[in-house]
Amino acid sequence: MSGPVLGASALAQLLPMHLWLARDGAVLSIGPTLAKLLPDMSEGLSARLMPTREQPGSCVLSAIGSAVDQRTRLFLRLTDAPDLVLRGHGVRAEDGSILLNLGFGIGLHKAIQSAGLTDDDFAPSELAMELLFLHEANRGVLTELSRFNDQLAQSREVALLQAQTDPLTGLHNRRGLEIALSLSLRSVDLPDDAPQPFALVHLDLDHFKQVNDQLGHQAGDDLLRSVGGVLRSHVRKADTAARIGGDEFVLILRGMTSRPALQTLSERIIAAINALSPPELVGLSVSASMGVVIWTPGGSARADDVLAQADRALYMSKGSGRGRVTIL
Amino acid sequence: MNSLVNRAIEEFLRSTYGEVMVQAITDEAAVSVGRLAPAGAGFATAGLDRAAFRLAKPRAEMFEDMGGWMTRIEPIRRLLRFSGRDFRDFLLRLDELPGRAHLVLPDLIVPRLQVEATDQSVCLSMLEPDEAWQHLLVGLIRGMADDYGALCLIAADGSAIRIDIWDEQFAEGRMFCLQSDLLSDQVLS
Numbered sequence: 001m002s003g004p005v006l007g008a009s010a011l012a013q014l015l016p017m018h019l020w021l022a023r024d025g026a027v028l029s030i031g032p033t034l035a036k037l038l039p040d041m042s043e044g045l046s047a048r049l050m051p052t053r054e055q056p057g058s059c060v061l062s063a064i065g066s067a068v069d070q071r072t073r074l075f076l077r078l079t080d081a082p083d084l085v086l087r088g089h090g091v092r093a094e095d096g097s098i099l100l101n102l103g104f105g106i107g108l109h110k111a112i113q114s115a116g117l118t119d120d121d122f123a124p125s126e127l128a129m130e131l132l133f134l135h136e137a138n139r140g141v142l143t144e145l146s147r148f149n150d151q152l153a154q155s156r157e158v159a160l161l162q163a164q165t166d167p168l169t170g171l172h173n174r175r176g177l178e179i180a181l182s183l184s185l186r187s188v189d190l191p192d193d194a195p196q197p198f199a200l201v202h203l204d205l206d207h208f209k210q211v212n213d214q215l216g217h218q219a220g221d222d223l224l225r226s227v228g229g230v231l232r233s234h235v236r237k238a239d240t241a242a243r244i245g246g247d248e249f250v251l252i253l254r255g256m257t258s259r260p261a262l263q264t265l266s267e268r269i270i271a272a273i274n275a276l277s278p279p280e281l282v283g284l285s286v287s288a289s290m291g292v293v294i295w296t297p298g299g300s301a302r303a304d305d306v307l308a309q310a311d312r313a314l315y316m317s318k319g320s321g322r323g324r325v326t327i328l
Numbered sequence: 329m330n331s332l333v334n335r336a337i338e339e340f341l342r343s344t345y346g347e348v349m350v351q352a353i354t355d356e357a358a359v360s361v362g363r364l365a366p367a368g369a370g371f372a373t374a375g376l377d378r379a380a381f382r383l384a385k386p387r388a389e390m391f392e393d394m395g396g397w398m399t400r401i402e403p404i405r406r407l408l409r410f411s412g413r414d415f416r417d418f419l420l421r422l423d424e425l426p427g428r429a430h431l432v433l434p435d436l437i438v439p440r441l442q443v444e445a446t447d448q449s450v451c452l453s454m455l456e457p458d459e460a461w462q463h464l465l466v467g468l469i470r471g472m473a474d475d476y477g478a479l480c481l482i483a484a485d486g487s488a489i490r491i492d493i494w495d496e497q498f499a500e501g502r503m504f505c506l507q508s509d510l511l512s513d514q515v516l517s
Contacts, residue, residue, distance in 0.1 A: 109507070112506045112507050113507050116505075116507075117506060118413075118505070118506060119413040119506070120413065129410055132410060132506055133407060133410040133411070133428060133431075134431060134432070136403065136406055136407060136410070136508060137407055137428075137431070137432040138432060140403045140404075140407070141332065141432055141433065144331075144332055144335065145331075145332075148331055148335070
């Protein structure tokens with residue numbers, strides 16, 4: 001059983017990661033790439049390599065021997081860099097010496113880092129370069145895609161906000177109000193998290209039409225903007241202020257159930273709006289009529305009902321002389 | 329995967345001709361398509377055509393410049409350098425490029441490439457000739473010749489590309505090691 005015999009340099013060229021061991025563990029030959037990872041093999045095999053958990057046993061040579069004879073995969077840990085594991089297989093020659101061919105597996109990056117390997121260190125049949133290529137290419141693509149996703153999410157958020165905002169006053173528009181109101185009426189997801197009571201305020205300007213007719217639409221728009229400012233400054237962060245059309249505004253005041261407090265707040269808002277009345281307006285002054293409904297858990301959970309109630313209260317205010325508030 | 333290509337085109341135009349040019353092309357595209365593309369979506373090759381028109385520059389030159397620009401973007405340069413240990417090896421293995429691109433971006437259509445080599449020159453042809461790709465590749469190969477430090481003449485030759493290598497080691501070439509600096513940075517952060 002004799003075939004062609006390979007010299008040491010041919011072996012090194014063909015298998016840059018080989019390790020050829022005599023029966024007693026003496027190193028007969030080592031591939032040039034493996035030699036970069038394992039310098040000074042003269043200090044002996046066990047000073048450089050140790051068996052992994054998969055191959056228990058204290059002696060590295062016996063672990064290698066048994067893996068070769070049982071034709072199982074061999075895993076060896078570097079003594080100097082214990083996080084680096086080489087894997088491979090081997091055969092036993094007729095004279096009892098062992099020829100191992102080792103590789104890096106997924107620890108390729110660490111090996112390249114610790115031994116400063118280059119393209120020339122890998123046999124052409126190895127997929128090392130392709131693995132590195134794929135790794136970097138994938139990372140680049142993923143980074144780009146996640147950047148793109150972030151941007152889309154941001155644009156979506158801006159678009160959503162715009163869709164719920166009244167461009168003139170910066171308050172919510174009708175759509176924004178509907179969303180806020182339905183959230184207030186719904187017990188939020190958890191069953192034991194009951195909805196909180198709130199006051200819904202419906203506000204309508206008095207004599208707004210005359211401002212538009214006598215002073216022009218620009219003056220009307222300015223007034224609406226100023227009213228928006230007044231409402232914004234009278235509500236808290238958790239509250240909602242919306243312009244739902246023309247000169248109609250709605251406030252959701254969370255947790256506000258006290259009639260005296262609502263009365264005071266309403267009067268302050270009416271006074272502030274009174275103060276906005278343009279002096280050029282002849283014979284009358286701008287004011288506001290308000291209708292308030294206090295909603296407590298157990299009340300109608302339909303937004304339409306609550307809005308209709310507030311609307312009724314508003315018309316009571318209008319009917320009884322304007323510039324006042326009705327609390328239901 | 330067009331979003332990546334489109335963004336590359338936008339970034340190329342931005343870094344070469346500035347924000348004003350990008351904005352002008354974005355507006356022009358919005359007018360012709362009738363709507364504004366989402367921010368950062370970039371534009372397709374039509375963006376390069378628009379820029380070429382505005383600059384009174386031949387379309388071919390625009391694509392060549394883009395190819396050259398790509399080789400100066402470090403992550404792209406690294407991916408190209410993985411494909412060859414020296415410039416000649418890089419050229420001879422260009423026929424692997426579509427396969428490599430496909431591994432990462434399965435949707436990207438890259439024309440199949442054929443490489444023929446003689447002593448001093450390499451001829452690269454496309455099985456499905458495409459002018460845009462031809463000029464992009466001319467720019468890309470020219471950029472990589474610089475990167476490897478090779479002295480050569482690269483020119484479109486009919487529908488093919490002809491590379492005459494005068495001196496493979498003319499200059500030192502740019503540094504390349506397998507270990508990416510980016511990798512260690514990212515692991516840390």
